[in-house]
Amino acid sequence: MVRSGPPSRERIVAGAADLISRRGLNATSIRELAKHAQAPLGSTYHYFPDGKQQLATEAVRYAGAAVERLLRRELDAGPVAGLRAFLEMWRGIVVASDFRAGCPVLAVSVEEPPPGDELPPALIAAAEAFQDWERLLAGSLRAHGADPERAPELATLVVASVEGAIAMCRARRDMGPLDRVAHRLEALIETELAAQARQAAQGRQ
Amino acid sequence: MVRSGPPSRERIVAGAADLISRRGLNATSIRELAKHAQAPLGSTYHYFPDGKQQLATEAVRYAGAAVERLLRRELDAGPVAGLRAFLEMWRGIVVASDFRAGCPVLAVSVEEPPPGDELPPALIAAAEAFQDWERLLAGSLRAHGADPERAPELATLVVASVEGAIAMCRARRDMGPLDRVAHRLEALIETELAAQARQAAQGRQ
DNA sequence: CTCTGGCTATAACGCTCGTCATAGTCTAGC
DNA sequence: GCTAGACTATGACGAGCGTTATAGCCAGAG
Numbered sequence: 001m002v003r004s005g006p007p008s009r010e011r012i013v014a015g016a017a018d019l020i021s022r023r024g025l026n027a028t029s030i031r032e033l034a035k036h037a038q039a040p041l042g043s044t045y046h047y048f049p050d051g052k053q054q055l056a057t058e059a060v061r062y063a064g065a066a067v068e069r070l071l072r073r074e075l076d077a078g079p080v081a082g083l084r085a086f087l088e089m090w091r092g093i094v095v096a097s098d099f100r101a102g103c104p105v106l107a108v109s110v111e112e113p114p115p116g117d118e119l120p121p122a123l124i125a126a127a128e129a130f131q132d133w134e135r136l137l138a139g140s141l142r143a144h145g146a147d148p149e150r151a152p153e154l155a156t157l158v159v160a161s162v163e164g165a166i167a168m169c170r171a172r173r174d175m176g177p178l179d180r181v182a183h184r185l186e187a188l189i190e191t192e193l194a195a196q197a198r199q200a201a202q203g204r205q
Numbered sequence: 206m207v208r209s210g211p212p213s214r215e216r217i218v219a220g221a222a223d224l225i226s227r228r229g230l231n232a233t234s235i236r237e238l239a240k241h242a243q244a245p246l247g248s249t250y251h252y253f254p255d256g257k258q259q260l261a262t263e264a265v266r267y268a269g270a271a272v273e274r275l276l277r278r279e280l281d282a283g284p285v286a287g288l289r290a291f292l293e294m295w296r297g298i299v300v301a302s303d304f305r306a307g308c309p310v311l312a313v314s315v316e317e318p319p320p321g322d323e324l325p326p327a328l329i330a331a332a333e334a335f336q337d338w339e340r341l342l343a344g345s346l347r348a349h350g351a352d353p354e355r356a357p358e359l360a361t362l363v364v365a366s367v368e369g370a371i372a373m374c375r376a377r378r379d380m381g382p383l384d385r386v387a388h389r390l391e392a393l394i395e396t397e398l399a400a401q402a403r404q405a406a407q408g409r410q
Numbered sequence: 411c412t413c414t415g416g417c418t419a420t421a422a423c424g425c426t427c428g429t430c431a432t433a434g435t436c437t438a439g440c
Numbered sequence: 441g442c443t444a445g446a447c448t449a450t451g452a453c454g455a456g457c458g459t460t461a462t463a464g465c466c467a468g469a470g
Contacts, residue, residue, distance in 0.1 A: 008447090022317040026232030029427060042448050051429065100317045106369070109376035110312055112227040112305045119378070127376040156385040160369030161362055164311070168365055171314035171332040173324070180361040188393070213417090234457060247418050256459070 009047045012037040016059035021104035022097070025056055025111050025122065056108065056122040063104045064129025071133060075140040079189050082140055083158060087182045090166055091175065099173045105129045106163045133159050146192050154192065158185055214252045217242040221264035226309035227302070230261055230316050230327065261313065261327040268309045269334025276338060280345040284394050287345055288363060292387045295371055296380065304378045307371045310334045338364050351397050359397065363390055 015037035019028050030052055034041045048054040070089055075082035093101055108126045113119050137155035142148055161181045168177035220242035224233050235257055239246045253259040275294055280287035298306050313331040318324050342360035347353055366386045373382035 024229045024232060024316055027229060027316065030429085031427080040448050042450085045429075046447065102315055105376075106372050107315055109372040110307055110315065111229055111232065123376055127373075127378075130373050130376060130382075150389070153385040153389040156370070156373070156382050157366055157389045160373055160382060160386050161366035162369065163372060164365030164367065164369035165361070167311050167314040167368060168332075168335050168361070171310075171328055171335060173332075177335075177361050177365060180358040181365050184355070184358040184362045235459085236457080245418050247420085250459075251417065 008037070008039050008043055012039050012044060012047060012055070013058050013062045016055050017063040017104045018101060020056065020059055020107050021063070021093075021101045024107050030055070053120055053122060057120075057125050060105055060108050060122050060125040060129060064125065064132060067129070068132050068136065071136045075136060079137065079140045079144055079146075079193070080186060082137065083182075083185060083189060086158075087162065087178065087185075090162060091178060094166060094169055094178070095175065099170045102166045102170055103163055106167065130159060141189070141192070144193055146189075150192065154189065157188075161185065213242070213244050213248055217244050217249060217252060217260070218263050218267045220244075221260050222268040222309045223306060225261065225264055225312050226268070226298075226306045229312050235260070258325055258327060262325075262330050265310055265313050265327050265330040265334060269330065269337060272334070273337050273341065276341045280341060284342065284345045284349055284351075284398070285391060287342065288387075288390060288394060291363075292367065292383065292390075295367060296383060299371060299374055299383070300380065304375045307375055308368055311368045311372065335364060346394070346397070349398055351394075355397065359394065362393075366390065 012033065016028075016033045019033055019036045023032075030044055031041055033055065034044050044055060045051065048058070067086070067089070070085055071082055074085035090103070105126045108122050109130075111123075113123055134152065134155040137158055138151045141151040141154055146154065162178070162185075165178040165181040169175050217238065221233075221238045224238055224241045227233075228237075235249055236246055238260065239249050249260060250256065253263070272291070272294070275290055276287055279290035295308070298308075310331045313327050314335075316328075318328055339357065339360040342363055343356045346356040346359055351359065367383070367390075370383040370386040374380050
């Protein structure tokens with residue numbers, strides 16, 4: 001019997017991403033996740049038989065992929081346009097939630113893995129999400145003339161500073177930190193690309 | 206009877222800061238905090254009668270003040286020296302804990318406050334800690350010739366990107382992100398100060 | 411020595427946790 | 441209509457939660 005999965009499953013994953021971004025992973029219970037998605041508790045174990053860690057992993061991948069799609073789409077118009085879209089997306093999430101929600105990938109990243117030797121899959125998914133974003137940004141920077149050595153550093157700086165600024169905004173209940181970071185990052189990228197363009201023109205002349 | 210508080214109290218606060226930086230606030234129990242500080246559970250309620258939120262607040266203030274002292278000391282030798290000390294401190298914490306510990310101020314910042322109207326004091330303490338660090342950095346930048354408009358933006362960028370990079374390092378179990386951010390931030394500050402120095406010299410001539 | 415008061419040990423309160431098992435209910439395909 | 445299989449309802453398991461209460465320890469003051 002082929003049934004297109006009911007809307008429940010994706011709704012649970014999306015809701016989990018949202019709730020984890022607000023409360024953190026270990027502080028969020030499966031019962032809350034189910035209630036937040038208006039799904040019965042039993043359904044979560046039906047769709048995610050490996051329990052909480054499986055749901056958390058899928059939630060991180062879901063959020064990571066959504067951001068990746070946004071970057072892929074908006075970076076076509078250049079690194080600054082991509083940066084602006086990236087910033088506006090987070091700004092919208094923080095403001096719409098009245099400073100209660102943030103980035104689920106960050107939330108998972110700052111929780112200690114259990115004492116065992118192997119890492120929780122959700123943490124690995126978080127690392128991959130960050131790396132994907134960095135790669136897209138670095139690629140766009142390089143493609144638009146940034147120094148190939150500085151491009152990955154700039155990409156990491158963008159992701160790290162936006163993630164950090166989101167947390168600072170939540171603590172202060174004020175978008176000032178993200179605005180200041182946005183302003184500086186835009187100027188930074190613009191001068192980087194302008195410098196390279198100037199240098200290229202000089203070499204050509 | 207004036208008794209200098211036994212070493213227990215500060216040890217509990219310091220241990221709480223460490224454990225909160227690893228696991229997050231809501232995911233850390235008072236019993237774990239007591240055990241981590243090798244103190245009996247009863248003592249935590251003796252020293253901190255308002256319970257978990259009081260202990261968490263003091264832990265955030267404790268960590269915030271420690272960083273503030275470090276910045277105050279090292280920024281005397283200039284913004285780059287202060288930045289280096291700031292980075293090296295976090296690097297030490299992350300590496301020494303094998304990527305398990307991070308920044309307790311960030312950990313508290315990314316947890317949703319309870320639905321009530323007033324904010325938890327620990328969150329307010331986190332906002333104040335971030336703001337203190339930013340002010341010190343911005344002041345040093347201005348004092349060493351940075352553009353007075355750009356100085357606060359740069360300070361926020363430094364704090365935000367370091368906080369974000371710490372989280373990224375923990376997820377990847379790799380210090381690459383912090384190293385890349387460090388390299389870019391140093392260059393950024395150096396050129397900012399150099400540009401202003403050049404401009405000042407020009408104005409003087 | 412007694413006694414006071416800072417500190418600790420222990421147990422308990424009602425509650426929620428992650429997870430599992432079991433017994434349903436409903437719908438799609440025959 | 442009937443049956444199979446996808447989904448849900450319900451309740452339970454041991455464990456841990458934040459917090460409080462009570463009783464006990466033990467150093468220092470008198």
